[in-house]
Amino acid sequence: MTRVLVVEDDPQLVRALVISLQARRFGVDAAPDGATALRLAAARQPDVVLLDLGLPDMDGIDVIKTLRARTRVPIMVLSARRASGEKVAALDAGADDYVTKPFNMDELLARLRAAVRRAESASAAPDAAVLVETEHFTVDLVAKRAVRDGRDVRLTPTEWHLLEILVCNPGRLISQKRLLSEVWGASQSNKTNYLRVYMAQLRRKLEADPARPRHLITEPGMDYRFENPARGSAAEGIS
Secondary structure, eight states: OOEEEEEOSOHHHHHHHHHHHHHTTOEEEEESSHHHHHHHHHHHOOSEEEEOSBOSSSBHHHHHHHHHHHOOOOEEEEESOOOHHHHHHHHHHTOSEEEESSOOHHHHHHHHHHHHHHHHHHHHSOGGGSEEEOSSEEEETTTTEEEETTEEEOOOHHHHHHHHHHHTSTTOOBOHHHHHHHHHOGGGTTOHHHHHHHHHHHHHHHOSSTTSOSSEEEETTTEEEEOOGGGTTTTTTOO
């Protein structure tokens, strides 16, 4: 059973989340403050954390930093803070996703399932396969790090999510609907312009010739795949 830690001081929202998660066969623990959250995270080892930033005893950013120093568990922020600076601070501290309140419950659950799948894929991959090396760049799936020409490539969380899905499925066509659903949520599955923009950004950051990509390929019909012609077996075993 997938276990979720809900860190939220609003009792009504906690109740709604617990009911929705338990109805979908998730195990749920709830913490009303940061100190309780850190204690439960250590004791219960959740598979994903849903975290409000406005906690009564400490800022959620500090909770993220403390959790990230101890574990790679996916952390999804649920917050009423909409300023881009707040989002950047949370993501830079180690959060994997940021959802603003009020939110659609179905979309939140879809994002949660996607976060769990990504974590399971990374943990299930053999040690030799968590480092994907191409002729021009390297992707470390455990450290969540991309390197090109010996330098770290700064990727946004959205860019990383796209790249991770593709490199974990080498040579396989991934539909635009699946990518949109897993990265942006089911309600955004028709926003194909999002995908075009972010794939273009990834190519600019990683491909030697973004206009003629060798690794991040678009197929007719707008499906996508990751190819590694120079090191065809480097990513084998990742699924």
